[in-house]
Amino acid sequence: MTFPTTPEGWAIRLSQVVKIFHQTHELPRFPIKVASLAKEFSKQLFPNEPITMISGDELTDGIEGMLFPKPDESGEWGIIFNSSPTISKGRINFTLGHELGHYLLHRKRSPEGFKCTMRNMMDWDSEVGRMEAEANKFASYLLMPLDDFREQIKGQKVSMELMLFLAARYEVSVTAAILKWLEFTPKRAMLVFGKSGFIDWAWSSTPLIKSGIFYRARQETIQLPEKSLAAKGAAYSEFPEGIKHPGGVWAGNETVHETTIFSPQKEMSISLLIYPDYSSHNLYKNSAEFKKRREFDTFDKFKTNS
Ligand SMILES: [Zn+2]
Known part of the structure; x- marks a missing residue:
């Protein structure tokens, strides 16, 4: 199976999966439940490196979300999002989309994972800045298909x-x-x-x-x-x-x-x-x-x- 290589490509692939699932089960298509989608989809496509843990925590230092490999080297991945009371539901949903974007697009390039803050893309020309922009693009296209x-x-x-x-x-x-x-x-x-x-x-x-x-x-x-x-x-x-x-x-x-x-x-x-x-x-x-x-x-x- 060939995999998409761009943020838009991945978002379209996942959107199709979600659309078919919801049509079959006569469920509303939106809002997209990123957490269950990330777990299911990663297990099907990458059974040796699935996302098995997604949970909220009160993160500090402006960190919105993290994607990281499980320390036991099982190949599994986890996502933690900032669930402080000041963070809105919409913001959390977008962060989950963003971390899923990193998983699909960047985990090979950055095997140690990601810690994402609101403003860590100020350095426009850096590799990190590019990856941040790609993860956001993916989340935008996944959550709001054109x-x-x-x-x-x-x-x-x-x-x-x-x-x-x-x-x-x-x-x-x-x-x-x-x-x-x-x-x-x-x-x-x-x-x-x-x-x-x-x-x-x-x-x-x-x-x-x-x-x-x-x-x-x-x-x-x-x-x-x-x-x-x-x-x-x-x-x-x-x-x-x-x-x-x-x-x-x-x-x-x-x-x-x-x-x-x-x-x-x-x-x-x-x-x-x-x-x-x-x-x-x-x-x-x-x-x-x-x-x-x-x-x-x-x-x-x-x-x-x-
Ligand atoms: Zn990020």
């Missing part, structure tokens, strides 16, 4: 409500659902993650980058725009439909529709910005280079709580 994702949003108005629905359907964070949508949407849109009055990071869809609109929040300190819902700290319930800003509030000097939700402690905000649907002639010269550089920078975002 065929189903497209089906769910077909004919729907893009809104935060839709993103919350998708997050619940796939048991992922709302950030993960929005990033997935931004990956392929033809719309000009942006996700802005705010923290303590500043833009912690932001992510533009490719069509928006092509019109030159993005924030380099990793490189610069940028305040949340004063007139934004994110800066005002308005409760989501007050503006469930969001509001339309005139040009000049958010990047790009265009009208922008903003919907923002806040973390339970209110110190973090997630804003979905939708720009008007037209393609600008003023294409940003360096957009290709910018897109390439940020590729490695994407996927740790999926693991956020909200």
Whole structure:
């Protein structure tokens, strides 16, 4: 049997298995139960090195999850995920997908296993950074297969409500659902993650980058725009439909529709910005280079709580 070699390839292979299983047993396909899938699938495909243990623990030092070989050299593997009370269900599910990705893609290259933190891919060009990005890509494609994702949003108005629905359907964070949508949407849109009055990071869809609109929040300190819902700290319930800003509030000097939700402690905000649907002639010269550089920078975002 030949095995896939890419994150997408592995995710598609597993998705097919899950789909057939659920059709046969007339069960819902989502959310994907990664723990049982990992154990079953690894036992069938790699009977000499199955994943036999998956459990939660209150991990410290920012560790989200670990994949490691059983110390008795039996060939078996284990996964431990951070189950601290502050970690959401969606984040745990994504971490399990991420560790399963390491198992399928990287265990030969890194036989001592992995300890994964939120931010251990800052070094974009390192081997570790590449493997982290691949494991996240795998988790994203496994938990939110594109065929189903497209089906769910077909004919729907893009809104935060839709993103919350998708997050619940796939048991992922709302950030993960929005990033997935931004990956392929033809719309000009942006996700802005705010923290303590500043833009912690932001992510533009490719069509928006092509019109030159993005924030380099990793490189610069940028305040949340004063007139934004994110800066005002308005409760989501007050503006469930969001509001339309005139040009000049958010990047790009265009009208922008903003919907923002806040973390339970209110110190973090997630804003979905939708720009008007037209393609600008003023294409940003360096957009290709910018897109390439940020590729490695994407996927740790999926693991956020909200
Ligand atoms: Zn990892």
